[in-house]
């Protein structure tokens with residue numbers, strides 16, 4: 073039986089995407105060759121790369137003057153690449169600390185220069201998004217994490233500022249409309265809403281690059297990757313192909329507008345149960361609740377064994393919370409059908425009988 077996959081990442085992909093990716097591993101476009109045994113310089117793969125880049129541009133309405141890159145090393149490598157490329161020598165970077173991933177990002181930036189934390193939600197175990205903070209006008213950039221995968225909070229409104237914005241969108245890219253022109257750089261690991269682990273999407277404003285005054289090793293230099301159309305070295309062909317399939321799937325569903333509406337419906341269904349079922353409590357501040365990672369706890373911990381066994385019986389997988397939060401976390405990314413969210417809600421209702 074196919075499980076209802078609530079894993080936080082790597083996470084659910086559309087079933088048809090997985091099938092098409094499997095077919096291409098055996099025989100790409102009836103070429104008699106596998107996707108993973110052809111040259112990345114072959115016409116077949118070059119067109120896959122172009123298709124993937126164009127779909128990113130189309131779905132997110134990326135303005136002219138931005139490069140779309142599919143790199144390696146995960147979002148974690150971008151934590152340092154961002155500072156390497158954008159933090160000016162003798163400059164300062166501003167960070168909003170909204171959880172474990174922001175903290176890891178700013179730790180890397182500290183290797184390159186002064187870091188100012190503009191605000192932190194650490195005082196309440198990152199259950200909210202700080203607002204109304206001041207942004208130092210002389211910062212090279214302000215770094216944000218749009219969705220906090222572990223704690224289940226999400227930035228609903230990005231700050232308006234003259235300071236360049238950099239955003240880690242690993243766990244909510246392609247889930248809602250964003251105005252790319254507000255950002256100098258966006259990065260996102262593939263393994264939530266885009267594809268399998270193995271590639272990280274970077275969308276970067278070309279004119280922001282080459283100004284840090286640093287010498288940057290080639291593999292970490294966004295300008296090098298942009299000048300080679302994201303083919304400076306052998307790209308992760310399987311991850312990019314599968315991401316391309318996912319983006320085609322999003323487009324066929326009606327694009328970001330359509331998927332955003334579905335995501336809102338799924339999240340409303342689950343949060344509504346959390347709010348109305350006395351056996352559960354939501355973790356995140358209501359106005360900051362993530363539409364991707366829904367965190368909740370049992371009101372009475374002694375019901376854990378019963379709830380876990382009911383969940384298992386219903387085929388629910390991956391709902392345990394992160395060890396730093398406890399309780400439960402249901403990740404309901406783009407590919408999660410509303411029927412699976414309903415299956416979780418039905419199990420929650422069983423405790424309330």
Ligand code: PMP
Nearest residue numbers: 146147148173221240242243261
């Ligand atoms: N940022 C966020 C918001 C994440 O959720 C994750 C991974 N779960 C990362 C960064 C790290 O990504 P990676 O494992 O691809 O380095």
